[in-house]
Amino acid sequence: MKTPLEIVQLMLEKDAFSQLLGIEVLQISEGSCQLSMTVSKELLNGFHIAHGGICYSLADSALAFAANSYGFQSVSIETSISHVKKVLENDRLTATVKELNKTFKSGLYEVTVTNQHQEPVAFFKGTVLISSKIW
Amino acid sequence: MKTPLEIVQLMLEKDAFSQLLGIEVLQISEGSCQLSMTVSKELLNGFHIAHGGICYSLADSALAFAANSYGFQSVSIETSISHVKKVLENDRLTATVKELNKTFKSGLYEVTVTNQHQEPVAFFKGTVLISSKIW
């Protein structure tokens, strides 16, 4: 069975969109993950703040890594996000996953996205379906 | 008061991330919006499918345009999305907004994202807060 890190490396390998976002893995272990990225100019909208899709993408990646880290292929089936603070150019975002529940068929995760001042910018919740396919 | 189209043009102007996604406006009117984009190679993950953040970003933009089209500045405060079908390279995505409810303070919108075969790939729901600030 692969380790959580090996699985994340497999998932990130050749991942063009994550490279575009500049996602870095700070921590990965079973059911847990911490990712980071800096908001570049090309991720801003016309009002010089990051598009809502940026925080979503970071949180969704963190969810995917945490959920798949147990070694079974998992897909998210429902996700929600509340944006609570504007994200500016050069903000350093960190997404931290907390596992709320896990059965052998599904998992529930909460991801908090903070900026470099440790202020929350978005709260994300995701439900995943766990398959029997091994990574 | 500006027209819906003038407001969307203001919102899209200098919008680097929308340009990166290649978002096009098919239709815009009060409470309604239809956007389209083609999934380019740089929006794929390591498994050659679009990152979940792509559909989210398209739907979130469609929500923002529909909600702001009445002329009052609006921000989303809660959004959720269920991804139901894989999105591949060169897929042509269309996001269509349906207004479920609107008061003078908040709005509730449903956005369906379909591919070029008219198959739904994601169902999105968003709640917006309407301010008294005029565009």
Place this chain on the structure above:
Amino acid sequence: MKTPLEIVQLMLEKDAFSQLLGIEVLQISEGSCQLSMTVSKELLNGFHIAHGGICYSLADSALAFAANSYGFQSVSIETSISHVKKVLENDRLTATVKELNKTFKSGLYEVTVTNQHQEPVAFFKGTVLISSKIW
């Protein structure tokens, strides 16, 4: 294999809470369900409007019946609801289920709750996990 109606009868049998709510089945078929109830005095809060839990309960029951009607035991794993209109005493509520997506492992359903004037009072979305256990 049992019919959708037989399954719902099994689910409703000895169901104390549904009897308390006064839930009636208007229609049931695979992936579809319509329920109705009248808001009695004991379901009101101190402001003479129905508690948010009433619409939720009706919609959640409709989701459960629609999802289980295929013959495989299913449980909801994520549900959300937006209340858009006050529900008063003696209002006649109807919950109508629309299946948005179904695989052999999960399903996504939308439930609209309307009052006797055909006005929507709540929009509900639910994700279910489908087991291999037969009713």
Place this chain on the structure above:
Amino acid sequence: MKTPLEIVQLMLEKDAFSQLLGIEVLQISEGSCQLSMTVSKELLNGFHIAHGGICYSLADSALAFAANSYGFQSVSIETSISHVKKVLENDRLTATVKELNKTFKSGLYEVTVTNQHQEPVAFFKGTVLISSKIW
């Protein structure tokens, strides 16, 4: 201006549904609330477990009390709940509110419902709209 406790008393007064559920207030202060109830026989479904609407109703009441405790009338506009453990007859449920975010117009709250063994049975998230009307 009324105190949080005075506001909750006003909200609970003549509240038939809360009395039916047997809701008790364990703690109330600005942005915070803890409620408790015991699951009686009449709240069970045909499978001898509590209907999903029970946990929802308890969490929704806790949200309402926490959000209104600041003295301004607030209504929930979006709520979601994930049920993670079966609730049985005589289970003692406790709902605990955590405020995730608050502006002068809206608030975001998380409510965790646990049983008498301190096991989480449901995770609830709610967004409220804050009016300028004073209690």
